[in-house]
Amino acid sequence: MFTGLVEDLGSVEAIETTADGARAIIRTRLAADLGLGDSIAVNGCCLTATEVTDGTFAADAMHETLRRTALGALEAGSPVNLELALRADARLGGHIMQGHVDGVGALRDVREDGFARVVTFTAEPAVLRYVVEKGSIAVSGVSLTVSAVDDESFSVSLIPETLDRTTLGALAPGSPVNLEVDIVAKYVEKLVGR
Structure with missing residues (x-):
């Protein structure tokens, strides 16, 4: 579980792509806190540390992950938002996230x-059905509050701190982003639908 x-x-540092999938090697100060098998959110996508060295970690992305996320667009030198899995004794400062990208x-x-x-993102109807004004959404792993939503897009307002500390400040028009909606909305829909 993550908080955004x-x-x-x-x-x-590098992306190694084969017919079997891809392996990303990422440089971060968080590597010192990672062990083999630990979960880490990379641009909002929960990955498993498969190798940890001094200042870097490696994580594998299978075809399913590459199809459903924007991780396939990463290349050497790309900045990435990183978050370690939430500890049970930590504050929940953002919102509950699983690291399971919805679109x-x-x-x-x-x-x-x-x-x-104010940044506006397009999204598929299957994602937008769960997006509500003043609700939470994760964009590339960043917990944000929705300021407006319509049938094709949603907007968020970003403060300078968020723009400086995440990848969101450097996005160009058309840049792909991982989206994760509030898990509670999906559970409510399923329960009410019964």
């Missing part, structure tokens, strides 16, 4: 609003 509070802005969206529009930046 990015702990480090890591950097992809890939894309940056559509950016506008300045005082010291904040």
Whole structure:
């Protein structure tokens, strides 16, 4: 489980792609806190540390992960949002996240609003059905509050701290992002549907 509070802005050292999938090697100060088999969210996608060295870790992405996320767009030098799995004694500062990406969206529009930046992302209807104004959503692993939503997109307002400490400040129009909706909404829908 994760909270969407990015702990480090890591950097992809290498991507090794084969017919079987891909392996990412990522440089981060969080490597010192990782052990083999530990979960870590990479741009919001829960991956398993398969190798840990001084200052780096490796994680494998199977075809299913590459099909359902924006991880396949990463290349050497790409910055990535990183978060270690939540400890049972830690504060839940963002919202409950599983690291299970629900879909890939894309940056559509950016506008300045005082010291904040309003960012709009397109998303598929299957994702947008769970997005509500003032509700939570994870964008590339960052817990955010939805400021507006319509049939094709949603917007979030980002403060300078978020823009500086995550990948969201450097996104260009069309950039793909991983999206994870609030898990509670999906459970409610299933229970009410019965």
